Amino acid sequence: MALEIRDGRIYAICADHACRPGSGEAVVDGGGALCLPGLINSHNHSPLMIVRGMVEDLGFAPAYTPGVPQGHWLSEEETLALARLGVMEMLCAGATTIVDYYRMPEALARAAEEFGLRAMVGGRVMDADTAALAKGHFVQDPALGDATLGAAMDLIEQWEGKANGRITTILAPHAPDTCSRALLTEFADIAAKTGKQVHTHLAQSRMEVAQVIAREGMTPTQLLQDVGLLNSDLVAAHCIFLDEADIARLGAARAVVAHAPIGNASFGAAAPILALRDAGAQITLCTDTKSADMFEAMRMAIASARWRADMEFVLDATEVFSWATTAPARALKGHDATGTLEKGAPADLLLLDPKAANLRPVIGGFGIVAHSGSAANVTDVMVGGDWLVRDRLPVKADAAEVIASAQSVSERLWARAGA
Numbered sequence: 001m002a003l004e005i006r007d008g009r010i011y012a013i014c015a016d017h018a019c020r021p022g023s024g025e026a027v028v029d030g031g032g033a034l035c036l037p038g039l040i041n042s043h044n045h046s047p048l049m050i051v052r053g054m055v056e057d058l059g060f061a062p063a064y065t066p067g068v069p070q071g072h073w074l075s076e077e078e079t080l081a082l083a084r085l086g087v088m089e090m091l092c093a094g095a096t097t098i099v100d101y102y103r104m105p106e107a108l109a110r111a112a113e114e115f116g117l118r119a120m121v122g123g124r125v126m127d128a129d130t131a132a133l134a135k136g137h138f139v140q141d142p143a144l145g146d147a148t149l150g151a152a153m154d155l156i157e158q159w160e161g162k163a164n165g166r167i168t169t170i171l172a173p174h175a176p177d178t179c180s181r182a183l184l185t186e187f188a189d190i191a192a193k194t195g196k197q198v199h200t201h202l203a204q205s206r207m208e209v210a211q212v213i214a215r216e217g218m219t220p221t222q223l224l225q226d227v228g229l230l231n232s233d234l235v236a237a238h239c240i241f242l243d244e245a246d247i248a249r250l251g252a253a254r255a256v257v258a259h260a261p262i263g264n265a266s267f268g269a270a271a272p273i274l275a276l277r278d279a280g281a282q283i284t285l286c287t288d289t290k291s292a293d294m295f296e297a298m299r300m301a302i303a304s305a306r307w308r309a310d311m312e313f314v315l316d317a318t319e320v321f322s323w324a325t326t327a328p329a330r331a332l333k334g335h336d337a338t339g340t341l342e343k344g345a346p347a348d349l350l351l352l353d354p355k356a357a358n359l360r361p362v363i364g365g366f367g368i369v370a371h372s373g374s375a376a377n378v379t380d381v382m383v384g385g386d387w388l389v390r391d392r393l394p395v396k397a398d399a400a401e402v403i404a405s406a407q408s409v410s411e412r413l414w415a416r417a418g419a
């Protein structure tokens with residue numbers, strides 16, 4: 001098959017022999033490569049890779065563990081160095097559209113602009129004293145709330161629609177246990193005024209659920225409903241520790257669930273993702289900075305759903321592939337991606353290595369991709385008709401320099417933490 005791309009969009013799809021390029025048109029021979037629509041990675045915090053490989057065996061909340069670098073130590077330039085590594089990894093793994101939010105959000109936007117992919121970027125907002133939270137109680141830190149909300153709103157002002165519309169902005173209160181009721185209510189107002197989606201974490205830990213119940217007398221999901229955030233513009237990551245009533249609430253609201261099966265499984269949990277789907281929630285897939293490998297996430301989503309279903313063969317490759325492509329394209333606002341390869345769609349696509357042994361035999365269907373594919377198979381990535389990755393390397397940045405600068409920032413911060 002051949003794709004004809006004009007003005008950043010798929011103009012025609014035809015059999016190889018029917019494709020007749022005009023003079024001056026570039027022809028790229030995929031050499032028999034599988035060509036997929038660009039993947040949409042719906043929840044990440046790119047600078048958080050500072051702790052990758054170091055905290056996974058420490059327990060659930062390593063951010064509170066002595067000896068681990070703290071996010072608030074990072075300067076803007078250090079945040080940028082880490083974000084560049086994270087964004088480069090996601091792009092080279094086949095993500096053409098990402099959601100990324102953290103403190104110092106301008107650094108995330110700068111990284112996305114540099115590499116050229118589509119990004120929905122936000123400033124992570126919270127007003128809990130995290131030291132008190134780690135000891136089990138909520139103490140409001142209004143100065144932190146003001147500072148993080150200020151940075152988030154500045155980002156919206158300065159970055160909405162930048163990079164020819166490839167960068168848009170989102171609202172991102174961190175979580176029900178790290179945000180006061182007043183702050184969450186403020187986000188409901190801002191969302192109503194701006195029409196923006198609200199990305200957050202929900203029911204990520206038993207500690208979060210217990211603390212919100214103790215503080216508010218209701219579950220985290222009920223709290224979001226109570227303040228007016230529970231609707232189809234809520235994008236809630238994790239959604240693990242939910243009771244049946246919470247699942248029904250999220251489903252009835254048509255809320256979007258950013259499913260992070262790798263991160264969830266790494267601390268021993270599996271979200272009730274099929275119950276959420278069946279209740280009416282919109283499911284999207286993410287790697288949540290645990291890796292950038294959406295193929296691994298597809299596989300883990302299938303494995304964890306079947307484990308939860310007690311070995312029933314629920315969830316298949318076709319559906320889980322849609323969670324990485326068409327479902328997030330529909331569910332998330334603020335991007336042009338469709339998650340499809342069809343006439344008229346933006347030319348967001350990736351090629352897989354035609355020589356990769358793990359991708360053979362190719363007979364048909366999505367099985368080989370979801371059950372055997374790997375981010376390491378991605379050789380080339382295009383966004384809006386522009387090649388952003390060629391032969392596994394980013395086009396717009398020097399990969400070796402990106403890696404070296406992230407490594408030196410990480411060494412400095414780990415040294416400061418006493419590692």
Ligand SMILES: [Zn+2]
Nearest residue numbers: 045201237288
């Ligand atoms: Zn997260």
